[in-house]
Amino acid sequence: MPGLKREDFTLFENNQEQSIAYFEPAEKPFTVALLLDTSASTHFHLDEIKEAAIAFAKQLRPQDRVLIVSFNSEVLLLTEATNNLGLIQDVIEVNAYTGTSTRLYDAVDLTIKERLNQIKGRKAIVLFTDGVDTASQQATYESTLSEVDELDALIYPIQYDTTDYLRAMQNAGTITVTTTQRGIFGNRTSQQTYNVPTNNGQPLPGATKADYDRADRYLHELADKTGGRLYEANDTNQLSASFTRIAEELRRQYTIGYYPKAAAVADGELRQIRVRVRQPNLAVKARNSYVKPNSGSQNQ
Secondary structure, eight states: OTTOOGGGEEEEETTEEEOEEEEEEEOOOEEEEEEEEOSGGGGGGHHHHHHHHHHHHHHSOTTOEEEEEEESSSEEEEEEEEOOHHHHHHHHHHHOOOOSSOOHHHHHHHHHHHTGGGOOSEEEEEEEEOOOOSOOSSOOHHHHHHHHHSOOSEEEEEEEOOHHHHHHHHSOEEEEEEEEEEETTEEEEEEEEEEEOOGGGSOOTTOSHHHHHHHHHHHHHHHHHHTOOOEEESSHHHHHHHHHHHHHHHHSEEEEEEOOOSSOOOTTOEEEEEEEESSTTOOOOOOOEEEOOOTTOSOO
16 A cells, blocks of 8 residues: 555554654565475475475565575575575575475574574565474474564465375375476476375374464464464465565565653563554554563664
8 A cells, every 4th residue: 555654654562652753665675585495294395386486586676685595304595695586596496405304493593593683674584384393403483483573574474285295194105296387388287106104103293283283373473473474375376476465565565663652661571562554444464562682682
């Protein structure tokens, strides 16, 4: 919604109205951390993931930058922040390969601590995953959600439907997967049969309905806490529409800043934020809270 002004907005912290000290329609360059889940559960969809990631990068403007992280049993930084589309395409096509387990929480943690916290300006995480973690060693569900309370970046999870993997893991034997690739001269359909490990009759880690329910909650919380939005990708059409909308949202935003009226905000204290707009028939999407960093923290 273009054309809104400072006076169109009201902002509250812990239900106390705040004075807006900074306001700008944000048509500014931004840095996107593109996190690609390449674990076993996405094995059936890796080509789609690569295609979507490359197409997303192509929709960004020349002044925007992308850094790419893939994660499975390892967390790999494939490239530093760059606007070189040729490099982006090459590293995704060549270096994004499937592994076994999933270090999702570690990938989020390392991306925030080692990269995003060192980058100034507007930034976001686009997270291509089903949300299931099976092997993180340094971070947890709870620790990463605590980190994003202090993060000055949006998170947009794109939640892949990997229930075909879930069904396969619950029914040891083989599974046949049909994939369709779109090309200039039409579509090409292929089938591949995979052997499914038995694990002595026990469900593999991350292959139960409870794991998927937890993953769904986690991805929703990442988006809600940072003011981003979760998109579902149950097929290639949804996937294409999702990254188109994300690119548009990143391109067109309003940046609002204020100094809290509270007499004192304690280190580590969670403060609730509510933003409203004085226009009919509009919905506001903004982060709903922040945590004051502990004294001496590098986060601002």
